[in-house]
Amino acid sequence: MEGLESAATTVAADLVERIRRFVRAAGAGTPGDSIATPDAGCDTFDTLVREAFAYQVSHIAPVRALAAARGIGPDDVHTWRDVPAVPALAYKSQDLLPDDVDPARVLTFRSSGTLSRTGSRAAAGGTTGTLPGEARRSVHRHPFPSLYRETIDAAFPGSCLPRRSGLHTSSPGAEGSPGADRSPGAEPALSDAVPMLSLIPARADVPDSSLSFMVNHVLERWGAAGSATVLGPAGLNADAAAAWVRAAGGPGNSAGPTGPVDRTGGEPPRPCLVLATGLALAGWLERLEEADTVCPLPPGSVVFETGGSKGRSHALGRAELLAAVARRLAVPPERVVREYGMTELTSQLYTRVLTGGDPDLFMPPPWVRVHVLDPETLDEAAPGTLGLVAIFDLANLGSAVHLLTEDLGVLEEGGLRLAGRARGAALRGCSLTAEEMMAPR
Amino acid sequence: MTSPGPWASTAVLSADDLARCAERLAAARPALAAIPDERLLAAWNRTVEAFLDPRSPERRAIQGDLVRSTGLSPAGLEAGLESVLGGVRVGIRGRPVEELFAEARALREGEQGRIAGAAESPGAGAEPGEPEGTETDSTDGFALVVLASNLPALAVQPLVAALAARRPVLLKSPTAEPVFAAAFVRALAERLPALGGAVAAVTWPGGDAEREAPVLARATVVVAYGGDEALADLAARARTLRGDRGTRFVPYGPKTSLAVVGRDVPPGAPLDAVAAGLARDVALFDQRGCLSVAAVYVEEDGPADPPAGEAPGTGSAPTGVGEHRRSRALADALARELRALARRWPPGPIGAAEAAAVQQMRAEAELRGLYRPPLALREGTVVVEPDSGFQATPGLRTVPIHPLPAPLDGACLTEILTPWRDRLQGVALAGFGGVGSGTRAEALTPALAALGVSRITPPGALQSPDARWHNGGVEPLAVFL
Numbered sequence: 034m035e036g037l038e039s040a041a042t043t044v045a046a047d048l049v050e051r052i053r054r055f056v057r058a059a060g061a062g063t064p065g066d067s068i069a070t071p072d073a074g075c076d077t078f079d080t081l082v083r084e085a086f087a088y089q090v091s092h093i094a095p096v097r098a099l100a101a102a103r104g105i106g107p108d109d110v111h112t113w114r115d116v117p118a119v120p121a122l123a124y125k126s127q128d129l130l131p132d133d134v135d136p137a138r139v140l141t142f143r144s145s146g147t148l149s150r151t152g153s154r155a156a157a158g159g160t161t162g163t164l165p166g167e168a169r170r171s172v173h174r175h176p177f178p179s180l181y182r183e184t185i186d187a188a189f190p191g192s193c194l195p196r197r198s199g200l201h202t203s204s205p206g207a208e209g210s211p212g213a214d215r216s217p218g219a220e221p222a223l224s225d226a227v228p229m230l231s232l233i234p235a236r237a238d239v240p241d242s243s244l245s246f247m248v249n250h251v252l253e254r255w256g257a258a259g260s261a262t263v264l265g266p267a268g269l270n271a272d273a274a275a276a277w278v279r280a281a282g283g284p285g286n287s288a289g290p291t292g293p294v295d296r297t298g299g300e301p302p303r304p305c306l307v308l309a310t311g312l313a314l315a316g317w318l319e320r321l322e323e324a325d326t327v328c329p330l331p332p333g334s335v336v337f338e339t340g341g342s343k344g345r346s347h348a349l350g351r352a353e354l355l356a357a358v359a360r361r362l363a364v365p366p367e368r369v370v371r372e373y374g375m376t377e378l379t380s381q382l383y384t385r386v387l388t389g390g391d392p393d394l395f396m397p398p399p400w401v402r403v404h405v406l407d408p409e410t411l412d413e414a415a416p417g418t419l420g421l422v423a424i425f426d427l428a429n430l431g432s433a434v435h436l437l438t439e440d441l442g443v444l445e446e447g448g449l450r451l452a453g454r455a456r457g458a459a460l461r462g463c464s465l466t467a468e469e470m471m472a473p474r
Numbered sequence: 475m476t477s478p479g480p481w482a483s484t485a486v487l488s489a490d491d492l493a494r495c496a497e498r499l500a501a502a503r504p505a506l507a508a509i510p511d512e513r514l515l516a517a518w519n520r521t522v523e524a525f526l527d528p529r530s531p532e533r534r535a536i537q538g539d540l541v542r543s544t545g546l547s548p549a550g551l552e553a554g555l556e557s558v559l560g561g562v563r564v565g566i567r568g569r570p571v572e573e574l575f576a577e578a579r580a581l582r583e584g585e586q587g588r589i590a591g592a593a594e595s596p597g598a599g600a601e602p603g604e605p606e607g608t609e610t611d612s613t614d615g616f617a618l619v620v621l622a623s624n625l626p627a628l629a630v631q632p633l634v635a636a637l638a639a640r641r642p643v644l645l646k647s648p649t650a651e652p653v654f655a656a657a658f659v660r661a662l663a664e665r666l667p668a669l670g671g672a673v674a675a676v677t678w679p680g681g682d683a684e685r686e687a688p689v690l691a692r693a694t695v696v697v698a699y700g701g702d703e704a705l706a707d708l709a710a711r712a713r714t715l716r717g718d719r720g721t722r723f724v725p726y727g728p729k730t731s732l733a734v735v736g737r738d739v740p741p742g743a744p745l746d747a748v749a750a751g752l753a754r755d756v757a758l759f760d761q762r763g764c765l766s767v768a769a770v771y772v773e774e775d776g777p778a779d780p781p782a783g784e785a786p787g788t789g790s791a792p793t794g795v796g797e798h799r800r801s802r803a804l805a806d807a808l809a810r811e812l813r814a815l816a817r818r819w820p821p822g823p824i825g826a827a828e829a830a831a832v833q834q835m836r837a838e839a840e841l842r843g844l845y846r847p848p849l850a851l852r853e854g855t856v857v858v859e860p861d862s863g864f865q866a867t868p869g870l871r872t873v874p875i876h877p878l879p880a881p882l883d884g885a886c887l888t889e890i891l892t893p894w895r896d897r898l899q900g901v902a903l904a905g906f907g908g909v910g911s912g913t914r915a916e917a918l919t920p921a922l923a924a925l926g927v928s929r930i931t932p933p934g935a936l937q938s939p940d941a942r943w944h945n946g947g948v949e950p951l952a953v954f955l
Contacts (some may be wrong), residue, residue, distance in 0.1 A: 099841040127841065313868055419826055439831070440830075
């Protein structure tokens with residue numbers, strides 16, 4: 034996959050590299066409207082915003098069309114807010130791949146859901162209507178995987194990785210941030226590697242999943258020897274998960290040195306990282322509940338939970354899920370990190386729970402901006418009020434840097450609190466349920 | 475002897491209460507059958523008229539609750555009630571209620587007649603819609619009608635048919651809207667106390683198996699509006715509880731409607747009239763009904779390739795076949811009418827989730843350069859969409875207009891709409907030579923009927939079915955007799 038980077042032209046490659054430098058230097062800083070140049074060798078955020086937009090207008094036809102419809106050109110962009118937001122729906126209907134990259138050398142990610150059916154009605158422009166109850170899938174053809182990896186390297190460790198001591202501090206740049214004890218992008222020392230148990234399908238099983246791409250990178254970069262993936266095409270291998278946890282040596286477990294997690298004699302068990310979608314995590318916990326058994330992880334372990342199950346839900350509410358994680362995995366709520374990401378974007382937002390942050394407030398990394406728009410007017414919503422979430426992701430150079438998502442949320446203290454999704458087109462004729470009627474307005 | 479009052483309550487009933495209610499209804503058919511049509515029709519009509527009158531005590535008593543529970547604006551609710559109740563008034567054109575009662579009487583008195591369920595359409599060739607389930611002792615007992623919450627006054631359609639068939643009926647209101655059916659049944663029984671033991675309107679949380687068991691065990695007919703999953707669950711439980719005695723189960727699942735506009739609509743006043751009717755069919759009930767128009771298919775003047783890039787909604791005059799001239803003209807007219815209707819029937823409170831979905835659609839249309847006449851979000855959204863695939867609407871009076879090449883025929887519609895077969899309820903039809911023998915409209919109806927369409931009307935009339943409407947292709951008396 035590394036060879037994919039040659040998909041970019043010289044122009045794109047230069048901009049990618051400059052954004053990479055910015056991302057690397059910015060690390061896990063504090064989000065804000067205007068951040069200082071993080072490094073003397075870096076461009077400013079606003080400079081990169083303008084150049085990224087100019088690149089997309091030049092090379093991505095739908096972005097160019099939207100900009101033309103709004104009468105906005107690169108010279109009209111002074112801040113990220115000036116860049117027209119591309120609707121997430123466009124990833125279901127339009128090709129957003131830049132025209133100066135080799136389409137045969139890009140990564141293709143698809144959202145979960147069912148494929149739309151394409152009919153044969155050609156005379157009037159074809160038909161791509163969906164079947165009753167069907168949802169169209171987003172397709173993100175990503176030409177810049179190195180940029181993708183750079184964002185993971187810069188943001189993931191500080192927000193999600195357990196430290197050997199199991200402790201994090203709340204000071205950016207101190208312990209817990211990517212630059213504290215290793216320079217971003219550097220290979221971690223073997224002693225820093227984290228035992229990881231993944232309940233997210235391996236990239237080999239779902240090559241079009243951006244989540245699997247990310248988790249694959251995390252496992253390769255920071256996973257200790259013996260880290261395992263226990264969710265595959267056949268579903269969750271709960272026995273393998275239990276065996277892995279026993280070997281990890283949590284309280285009450287008597288792991289030997291030959292277990293899947295390599296420990297040499299006498300060392301205390303290393304904190305682990307469990308990676309899971311909410312759906313998979315709930316499924317595992319339900320099976321542990323049914324069997325009335327526990328899989329206690331070593332102290333300081335972290336559970337990383339992400340959505341990844343659009344259109345499906347689990348029976349456990351949030352509080353129940355956290356209680357079950359504490360009861361069955363011995364991981365307290367303040368060590369359950371949540372991720373907010375989507376196929377259409379490159380970067381992710383995380384809760385900063387490991388450094389004492391609000392467990393439900395997603396914080397953007399410094400190269401990402403979030404704002405919330407009034408659902409009726411698309412003007413900026415007043416702080417603290419519910420609206421449509423729009424995200425500016427500088428690393429999304431290969432499709433749309435400014436995305437109007439289908440999510441609803443509230444902006445608080447620079448972070449995002451999610452509050453639902455757009456109610457998609459649905460058959461509701463004479464059969465709307467009470468629950469739908471009572472949904473938040 | 476004084477008749478007992480009806481069970482009519484907005485409070486959630488217990489399983490014991492429901493068991494007593496079911497027991498009383500199960501024995502009520504002889505008494506109900508003894509009421510002469512004239513008395514029943516008179517009481518019915520006085521009650522309907524009372525609920526149509528915004529100044530009546532009955533209406534005033536429920537107005538606030540209905541506005542809150544339906545999510546419609548007061549004016550939107552008023553229009554919705556007029557539409558639904560207007561179709562079940564006595565003495566309206568065609569006398570559908572009187573006909574329903576007369577036919578039921580004839581059948582009860584032993585006259586042979588086949589009740590054919592056919593699409594309510596000119597020359598429709600639909601197969602009769604048959605209720606599902608076994609037919610055993612359905613000549614006795616009562617009907618359970620499980621109502622949905624998105625349309626006000628939906629209860630009157632099954633209720634009038636049940637009364638014509640002299641089938642005692644238990645109306646189960648959704649907990650989100652427990653008001654209308656209870657108030658209507660109470661008002662009806664006040665005007666005709668003999669009905670008191672044979673009609674009931676109560677509520678409980680749907681899907682509560684324990685609470686529903688005594689009702690399902692005794693109901694010989696179950697009519698249910700709801701989602702596919704809820705309907706399947708209810709049907710399974712009814713079958714289990716009734717065993718060999720059988721249950722006639724009539725499901726009304728999610729459906730949607732559309733409009734088809736042919737070339738025979740000239741520009742100017744005729745086009746404006748079609749647009750006005752379509753706007754009504756879109757805006758009524760804020761597009762939440764199964765008869766709400768979700769998309770419009772327009773026959774262009776000839777085979778048309780989509781233009782490479784249309785200017786976004788500038789309102790400029792469309793030109794030429796290749797630029798979807800007819801579709802754009804209709805889009806402009808429909809937008810004008812929707813804007814006017816938004817003043818007359820403002821939408822209810824706009825939900826953020828619905829707005830989010832529509833904003834996505836609008837922005838995508840802009841990005842694709844599709845033609846979209848300017849409208850505020852609360853007025854509606856009209857987009858000329860060259861992709862002819864049918865999709866459910868995100869709501870908020872959102873209508874894609876799909877240009878189709880001429881000649882537009884049944885085969886073309888079948889090709890486009892087949893994935894939605896049996897999910898389609900109604901079609902507003904215009905510009906195909908009018909209704910009658912030998913017209914292009916007549917040629918289209920078999921294809922539409924084969925797709926499951928049960929109602930074809932001119933624009934503006936789609937959402938106002940009368941008592942004879944074969945909802946889902948099912949003859950109303952066949953449900954309850």
